Amino acid sequence: MKKIVNEPTDYVDEMLDGMVAAHSELRRLDGTDVIVRADVPTDDVAVVSGGGSGHEPTHAGYVGDGMLAGAAAGAVFTSPTADQLAEMIQAADGGAGVLCVVKNYEGDVMNFDTSAEMAELEGVDVRQVVVDDDVAVEDSLYTSGRRGVCGTILVHKCAGAKAAAGGDLDEVERVAEKVVENVGTMGVAFTSCVTPEKGEPTFELAEDEIELGIGIHGEPGVERTETMAADEVADTLLDAVLDDLDVESGEEVVTIVNGMGGTPLSELYIVQRRVAERLDAEGIDVHDAWVGDYMTSLDMMGCSVTVCRVDDELTELLDAPAETPALTVRE
């Protein structure tokens, strides 16, 4: 197994200790796999998230000023427990309530539901928004409906900025839902991911094969096909997302070309070039374009393309200052 690990069973624990060691603005809640801001709770609405590990920097990498107040890490590709989520929600709450950003997987949805009930019993005002931006498949492995993938980061950014600007829980929830309604993503795998526990590929892909519509846990996509050139990859992913969102000429969007963990940044920029060229040709305005590893699948080679339709409210929130391990926006 070509991994830089100690005992696979210590993977998440040691990773979280490393994050906190590198980022003094983060704190690990004692006895949990929950990362919170060292300075929470504040008076602001707390936006929190969580999910299985293996998608770093998601989610703990987005904890910080202007984004998340907390993030819970489950085992690799496994939902955090309801107990841990409830501890996070209570720790993050500063009295103005908590918005949970949940990727649409059955385990995550179930455990966030339970944790919300637990926290409400303790007097916390809790809301949830479920992100289901993956346009590739309905009712996949682990999901009813569509999967939540890289578009989730835009929900973190907008909801976190709204909270930092003093928005109340209704407003923060509304903004988060607005992103969810306007964002779509599709991914492709060039190789499988390898989980630390199993130590071998989750699925097999031949040397000349790729899988379109792949999930971030290696769940099946929509089509296994021959390797494509970068431009065809970009076109295929972008077409699927634009078609789903029904984006029209003259509208404004933000895009993400996201790496799955094992693909170098140089290749993501090659995809970005084509995405930008295509949007320009279609008369779609690009407010901002993010390129990098935002929502990964361990060491998988591949990428995803995210498009989010934006208006003045969302662009202002996306441009607002933030300071987290994985994303910093200056004033």
Add this chain to the structure above:
Amino acid sequence: MKKIVNEPTDYVDEMLDGMVAAHSELRRLDGTDVIVRADVPTDDVAVVSGGGSGHEPTHAGYVGDGMLAGAAAGAVFTSPTADQLAEMIQAADGGAGVLCVVKNYEGDVMNFDTSAEMAELEGVDVRQVVVDDDVAVEDSLYTSGRRGVCGTILVHKCAGAKAAAGGDLDEVERVAEKVVENVGTMGVAFTSCVTPEKGEPTFELAEDEIELGIGIHGEPGVERTETMAADEVADTLLDAVLDDLDVESGEEVVTIVNGMGGTPLSELYIVQRRVAERLDAEGIDVHDAWVGDYMTSLDMMGCSVTVCRVDDELTELLDAPAETPALTVRE
């Protein structure tokens, strides 16, 4: 070949177009593979760099406010030509002179020398600093002396901050040399990189083998050994660097755990955990710890550990604001 590319011969060209498409603060000099700040030249000293492609975000990812004024991209793992470097130097100069940050490879050193002579003929005041932070080997493939690797990023940051603070060319050069004298790095490969032109591994490593002291172009390291656990990897790299720098208890350092391109962030944090634990045990103060992909080798799995001894002057420069595609520091 598991790469997201079009024609391998278009790799650098398309990557640079993608960078500029994503970052409106960057501009590509017409007819070149040089990226400059859209707003240069300014009155500040210009700090520039360059080298072969395949190490992204190095170097163009560090072009921006508070770091580099320009970066030239050669073909993959190949020095930029002297002509391109000279064009960069002249475009970046705002009248206060230009400091070239050069990684110590024979081609880079030779071409930067020639380009400096060319720019001086045009009246530009040019200085050079050569970075040779790799403690693993002397006189490797492509080098006389030690190789320049991830420590180069700290030179960009400190020299760029000094220039942005209004330092003159002497001061900017002095600060850059100070970093070079105090920084060391050592890397390890778990897999080989694959160049787009060749499409197959640059070197062979068995499934249970790693190579210590690897170069960022796949040049030979110091030892090929059995796969190690993450803590042993961290100890081996850190010991070599601390020994070379002769860092003592009570001194202050900045560290980088750098990914080679194909290793997920989660594993880098596992290494970071051990690096932090070791430095703490040895009574060495850590001012800041960077974890991520800063100086890569295409899709190589592996990492490097960088340590830089710092004083008040260097910490102030490292903490100064910057805004580049790959590194943003808030006020």
